[in-house]
Amino acid sequence: MKYNLFDSYIWKSKIKYDKKDQLINNLLQDYFENKNKFTPHWECFIYSSFKHPEQNNIPEDLLDVIEEKILEYLKNCPKELQIKGTYILSDVWYNIYEKDYFQEPHNHGNALFSGCYYLKFNKKKHHQTTFYNPNYNLDYKKLEQNSYFCFEPDCDEDDIIIFPSSLKHGTMGLRDKNDDEIRITISFNITNPNICLNEKVQDKEVSYN
Numbered sequence: 001m002k003y004n005l006f007d008s009y010i011w012k013s014k015i016k017y018d019k020k021d022q023l024i025n026n027l028l029q030d031y032f033e034n035k036n037k038f039t040p041h042w043e044c045f046i047y048s049s050f051k052h053p054e055q056n057n058i059p060e061d062l063l064d065v066i067e068e069k070i071l072e073y074l075k076n077c078p079k080e081l082q083i084k085g086t087y088i089l090s091d092v093w094y095n096i097y098e099k100d101y102f103q104e105p106h107n108h109g110n111a112l113f114s115g116c117y118y119l120k121f122n123k124k125k126h127h128q129t130t131f132y133n134p135n136y137n138l139d140y141k142k143l144e145q146n147s148y149f150c151f152e153p154d155c156d157e158d159d160i161i162i163f164p165s166s167l168k169h170g171t172m173g174l175r176d177k178n179d180d181e182i183r184i185t186i187s188f189n190i191t192n193p194n195i196c197l198n199e200k201v202q203d204k205e206v207s208y209n
Contacts (some may be wrong), residue, residue, distance in 0.1 A: 008134065009081065010153055010163045011073050015117055017062055020158075024120050026057050027184060031072065031096045045101045046173075050093040050187075058092055060185060066092070066160070073113075073162045082190060087112075090191045094119070097126070097173035097183040104170050105132055105140060111165035111189035111196045120184035121157040127172040128152040132166055165189060169206060 017023070031047050041047075049057075067089060074082060090111060110113040116129060132140050133149045143149040153161060163169070173183060 006163055008160055008167050009078055010131065010167075011077060012153060012155065012159055012161045013069055014073060015065055015069065015158050015160050017158075018117065019059065019061070022059075023059065023062065024184060027094055027096065027119075028182065030057060032181075042104070042106075045099070047096040048093055050095075052089070052093075058094065062186075063089065063092065066115070066186075066188060069160055070113075070115075070162070073107070083195065085192050085194050088191045088193065089188055091189040092148055092186065093188075094184060094186045097171070097179050099174050099180060101173045105130075105168045106170060107168050108165035108189050111191050112196050113162050113190040114165040115160060115162040115188050115190070116162045117186040117188075118155050118157050119186055120182060121155065121159075122181055122183075123154075123156060123178055125175055125181050126183040127175055129161070129169055129171050131163070132168040132170075161188075195203055 030049075036046065070087060070089070074087065130140075130144075130150065131151045131153075136149065138149065140150055155161065174181070
């Protein structure tokens with residue numbers, strides 16, 4: 001007898017944001033002005049606004065678009081995940097990668113769902129996000145070609161994905177280390193204070209009833 005336990009569900013959709021080019025320019029300006037500033041305690045090489053609210057130049061109208069996508073996700077995800085209540089956009093930050101930058105395998109702590117919006121992304125030049133089988137704790141670099149342990153969704157620029165926060169993931173950034181086409185993503189966490197552990201509650205809320 002075999003049991004298939006606890007499937008991981010990754011949802012993908014498309015975002016249309018009319019001010020995208022302006023946002024990219026603003027984030028690149030911030031990056032080039034503060035290029036040597038990195039996030040402490042991360043075991044990677046990446047420029048990120050995570051836990052730096054003074055750098056978080058993500059406009060409110062984009063947050064509104066992301067909230068609409070969260071509602072769309074909650075209405076279309078498997079019924080087991082359609083938990084009624086208030087969902088909170090608890091963290092939003094951007095990540096910038098140039099050559100030799102990477103994000104190590106990690107998860108997003110005690111949030112419920114997390115997401116990634118591919119703001120500036122060329123899949124011919126940039127690595128996809130890689131997800132890792134949560135049932136194992138391995139040296140995944142030796143298993144990259146094994147789809148049972150490592151999975152890459154086929155994402156394009158303007159795509160958004162939402163996935164379980166506990167699902168380990170990472171990226172190698174740029175495919176060609178001699179290239180200089182910058183990769184920019186916007187990441188976020190979604191909590192439900194009725195069931196999530198030890199997460200701060202902020203003021204961006206989506207109610208799903």
